[in-house]
Amino acid sequence: MESSYGRELGRAELLDDRLKRSSLLKIGELLEVTIKRFNPDVDLAPSFVRYQVPYAKHMRILDVLNYLEEVQGQDIAYRWFCGVKKCGTCAVRVNGKEVLACWESAERTMLIEPLRHAPLIRDLAIDREDYEAHVLALKPWLQRKGAYPGFPERISHVDMKQASKALDCISCMACYSACPVLDFPGVSNFIGPAPLVQLAQVALDPRDGMDRAELIAKVGNIHDCVSCYKCEEVCPVNIPIVSSIIEPLKRRANADAGARSRHAIMFLKLISQLGRINPARLVLSTQGVRGLGQIKRALKLIALGKINLRQLIYPRAIKGQREVSKIVSKNWNKT
């Protein structure tokens, strides 16, 4: 049975289709545009200013901004250069989602805001300096094992397959703005998806000879990625950021005893021993003594039956645990 009705509920009802949405707009119809405006040097607080823009055929968000600037003479700060999804400078948040202004169609009502997680210069223009410093901290340049063999280098499509996805990145910072972990800089030092994509351009290149495990784990703090796929959802060039960037980089870190995630290793151990995860055991073995600090919660969970004490001490393995253990030892030999 191929039906995916349950998954697709909402797609048609909410016009999740650019062509359909645009076909509803009539030429000359007034679009309601709200722009978050803020000049930190002058204003005390941001204000949401409303404008009306007549719809023109094939109008993009960038065309709306240009209309406000050129026809209405509004002094809105925004950034763009190429207008064709190449330069990566025009990303903004429209109705809560990061998009390239040059690539997304205008809509009937739009709230346009600057990207998040970067200092604001004015209105829609953000300061890219912090982000660029993060990228540089990951040393995203090739460090060859041997000498440069001269041009042309022998390198095949297969060799470059892993890095090729990352090479599509236009550095627009859409994923950097969408990442929920970056909302809490005091809690996590996760460097964010975009700098890791920049790193992957060289780290996944077969010519690179640098051991980047420490960098990925300690500077990138990659183990704080929550795997929510928000980055993939907004990427205008469709890079599978979680599966083609974050996970291969995590594998690099996890192959190195000094850079690996303790959680991942304990996880693997439990699967090998029991075939499944016993959450209380996993938390205890991952956090060690730190886990004992949560004794109050643990007691409550035991009382509710969420932690089974007997299972914690004498865990029961699944039927067929030996098969699982065999698969693990056959495929994982890093100590």
Place this chain on the structure above:
Amino acid sequence: MKFAFYPGCSAQSTCKELSLATRQVAQKLGVDLFELESAACTGSRALRALDEKLFLTLNARTLAAAEQVANQLLTVCNTCTLNFLDCQKRLEEDPEMKDAINSELREFNLHYSGKLRVTHFLWMLLEDVGEERLKAAVVRKLSGLKLAAFYGCHIIRPPEHFAFFDSRNARSIERINTILGSESVDYTGRTECCGFHTAAEGEKIAIKLAGRHVKSAQDSGAKAIVTPCPLCHTVLDTLQPEMETDLKTTLKMPILHLPQLVGLALGIHPRDLGMDRHVVPTTDIAPVGAPDDSSGRESFLPCA
């Protein structure tokens, strides 16, 4: 309707009430579940970040075992669902890898064909049971109950795969709410992340990520949050006291597993749905001490 049933690790430990409720609801709806006893963990997000072939082999083993008993597999966990779907897609794209894995599985007398249909409880309700039959099975509408849907990431993203689209537009849980008679509120957390996958290493990110969404649900007037994922449930329910401390506010927001919500509308007793096993009490929604007989049924169901 016959399914191989894969409850996953959470529903067999921390969220036992989920597999309890799923079985009860399945029985009422005429869905036959065959539990896979030898099924291993799908590897959460950890295994794939260690070794890809290990991740694929382990899941191909479970899928191959499921292929022997049914032509479709039911899960109740978002991350398990995505892991299975991912594994199937990867092996479909890479026949060499599939052959290599099958030769590894041969010694266990298993063969992975890739023909199994993998589905989630939420999708099953709409695609297999269907809206008409679900509606007909409701014995008491949950009228007046305002609910906040918390989808969880892994059955709505990554986009462009597995029929997923712009996650913010997903409406399946809201549709089920309508069928059951309950109302849906709009709030910030519908399609956001609970932070579970970093929680075993340290809970701070999860507390921060989920706390604001529980608060938003409360501000929107929701009486409870309903989620199709046990991992989201674990964060939203178990860590809620910490969220309250972090936000310096009282949340007391009951978190329901989707099958529990459906079970209530089908007239199943809250105790049989394991609703006394939550950290945040669900008594305002459905008192577990309510009378058992059908004449007293009204008294334990949510009041308007």
